[in-house]
Amino acid sequence: MALLTGFNKINTAIFISGTGSNLKSLIKFSKLKKSPITIGMIISNNPKSKGLKYAKINKIKKKVFNFNSTISEKKVINELKKDNINLICLAGFMKILSKEFIKNFNGKILNIHPSLLPKYKGLNTHVKAIKNKDKYSGCTVHLVNSKLDSGKIIDQKKVRINKLDTPETLAKKILVQEHKLYPEAIIKLLNL
Numbered sequence: 144m145a146l147l148t149g150f151n152k153i154n155t156a157i158f159i160s161g162t163g164s165n166l167k168s169l170i171k172f173s174k175l176k177k178s179p180i181t182i183g184m185i186i187s188n189n190p191k192s193k194g195l196k197y198a199k200i201n202k203i204k205k206k207v208f209n210f211n212s213t214i215s216e217k218k219v220i221n222e223l224k225k226d227n228i229n230l231i232c233l234a235g236f237m238k239i240l241s242k243e244f245i246k247n248f249n250g251k252i253l254n255i256h257p258s259l260l261p262k263y264k265g266l267n268t269h270v271k272a273i274k275n276k277d278k279y280s281g282c283t284v285h286l287v288n289s290k291l292d293s294g295k296i297i298d299q300k301k302v303r304i305n306k307l308d309t310p311e312t313l314a315k316k317i318l319v320q321e322h323k324l325y326p327e328a329i330i331k332l333l334n335l
């Protein structure tokens with residue numbers, strides 16, 4: 144894929160809004176010799192994101208933008224371009240990016256979503272899967288396009304839903320799989 148140029152690692156930005164457990168797993172992955180990415184920046188729309196602590200711990204640049212306006216998004220685009228960011232991984236990022244933003248990084252934005260897309264786009268995926276008595280749920284990594292949770296699917300992992308599962312227990316089980324899925328999906332994307 145065009146993203147992979149020579150032997151340099153791909154300069155990646157991770158966007159978060161909350162806990163940042165996927166961010167933590169991606170940082171761990173980026174430090175492996177075999178990893179194709181290096182994490183150059185962590186961006187959040189929420190100054191209170193717990194995940195921002197991983198920036199300091201790992202000496203990664205962090206920036207907070209509110210993403211509430213075209214001007215704010217423009218600032219993000221400038222920041223990313225200035226630092227030659229070539230891949231963006233949304234990891235629990237709860238803002239919807241504008242068409243204009245996506246156009247600037249076309250084919251270079253990945254998202255992780257806690258359901259087996261195309262099932263259950265949007266919020267409350269675990270509640271929906273349990274309510275519908277689904278036998279399985281899971282997680283998906285997909286490319287971001289201008290329609291919510293609808294871009295090309297790169298990879299998925301399935302998780303069995305047990306009778307006693309609550310949205311909380313299911314979320315925990317799926318998160319464990321998310322941490323494995325995201326690095327695998329990045330490798331897959333780069334080899335497409």
Ligand code: GAR
Pocket residue numbers: 159160161162163164165166194234235236237255256257265318321
């Ligand atoms: C993850 O389950 C991720 O799939 C989900 O938020 C959680 C973030 O956890 N993302 C979405 O729902 C996006 N629509 P984390 O902050 O611990 O990585």
